[in-house]
Amino acid sequence: MEERPLILSIDQGTTSSRAILFETNAQPAYTAQREFRQIFPDSGWVEHDPEEIWSTTLAVCREAIDWSRAEARTIAAIGITNQRETTVLWDRESGKPVYNAIVWQDRRTADFCTELKQAGQEPLVRGSTGLLIDPYFSGTKIRWILQNVAGAQALADQGRLAFGTTDSFLIWRLTGGKTHATDATNASRTMLFDIHRQCWDPQLLALLKIPESLLPEVKDSAADYGATDPAVIGLSLPICGVAGDQQAATIGQACFAPGMIKSTYGTGCFAVLNTGNKAVVSNHQLLTTVAYRIGGETCYALEGSIFVAGAAVQWLRDGIGIIQSAKQTEALAAVLDGNRGVYLVPAFTGLGAPYWDPHARGAIFGLTRDSGVAELVRATLESVAYQTRDLLQAMAADGVMLESLRVDGGMVANDWLLQFLADVIDVPVERPEVTETTALGAAYLAGLQQGIYGSLEEIASHWRRQALFRPMMDSGQRQRLLNGWDKAIERVRSK
DSSP states (O other), rough: OOOOOOOEEEEEEEEEEEEEEEOTTOOEEEEEEEEOOOBOOOOOEEEHHHHHHHHHHHHHHHHHHHHHHTTOOOOOEEEEEEOOBEEEEEEEETTSSOOOEEEOOOOTTTTHHHHHHHOHHHHHHHHHOEEEEEEESSHHHHHHHHHHHHHHHHHHHOOHHHHHHHHHHHHHTTTOOOOEEEEEEHHHTTTTTETTTEEEEEEHHTEEEEEOOOOOOOOHHHHHHHHOOOHHHHHBEEEEEEEHHHHHHHHHHHHOOOOOOEESSSSSSEEEEEEETTOOSSSOOOOEEEEETTTEEEEEEEEEEEOSSHHHHHHHIIIIISSTTTTTTHHHHHHHHSSSSSSEEBTTTTBOTOOBBBOOOOEEOOOOTTOHHHHHHHHHHHHHHHHHHHHHHHHHHHTOOOEEEEESEEEEEEOHHHHHHHHHHTSSSEEESOOHHHHHHHHHHHHHHHTSSOOOOHHHTTOOOEEEOOOOOOOHHHHHHHHHHHHHHHHHHOO
């Protein structure tokens, strides 16, 4: 009897590229991962080398394919999920990028965004894209490259250049340049895409002086994206599913009903609330975005974006060297009976929702002579919970009351963090059996397109809870902690 086929999920993240082979029952069978460099050319600037993104992706895909061959297993399809908003421009003839990828965290266009706001352009942007004007999104990054890279604007005007978020760049490379496409979720994060009409917005392209010839075709999240070129990857496999990482995690968490919410704790933290076929406008600085588009039907979401979560733990390890691995943080935080009044605001690349302050910078408050590694580690983990509370408070102000929060991402292996999170947000926190929900969501989309899964309901039947964390903190203690956090936030804001 033939084995059930595998689905290859490419998870191209902010700090690493991964390939995960999933069984059709949603269990991961094999994982390969490679980190790549983070490039910081100036204050608030963050770049990646697109060739490193490509080489690490290619390497992990080949590892996964080699494993499948060794196990005599077949791969049915590829799904791709990716760091969103990160911007690559490349030459269509040579396939070479004209500049480094400008990462979603990058703040170099903050002054230009301020000019656009002062010129009264935010209602146009908000009305069409569901987004606020911020350096986070791809549109102003594209404009910066066209303006600042010699010859780029001329090449763009001649139709020689292609733009893509990293999914598009990988699809182009994997298909040997045959497919220049993205999906509706990634398009919805560019600040150029009309989420209501589901097309590129000519007014916004004119505003940012971006030729439409640069842009990829926008497809459903489950669709035919062509096949891999055997000369590139060793065999021909159909690429059938694409979604930005947070939307892919929403699918992986089976948040298919309006009102369901998940929060992913990776490099950043992103809470996504399904709002069904209605594009709900937030009055409290949350983003309206596309959750997924399947069979031509668009499902919308409200999203709160926190720029730094796991990246703050990475800073403890790589930036100041006070821990050797993220795994140490749980025991270090648990050693203390409280936070000793120490707060870390990880605004290393500004503040995201609900503050949207690109000029804010990180700070540590409340240090005393006996503050040490444990206090700093605990303050870093606590900051993730406090920032989540800020997002959920904004959602509550928009009329959304949560019954529970489904969580995923690398940080959720930390039981101490999840208990503190439940205590701070005063809502039960659910951790699923499979926490690789971002990669799983891309696999589900590919499987849906290939007919491996018959419906979203069938996909939802695979979701299993592994652990539940109930709030245990008394309201007085919670309020004292939150008051300290609110004061710390006010002190780092630039306004």
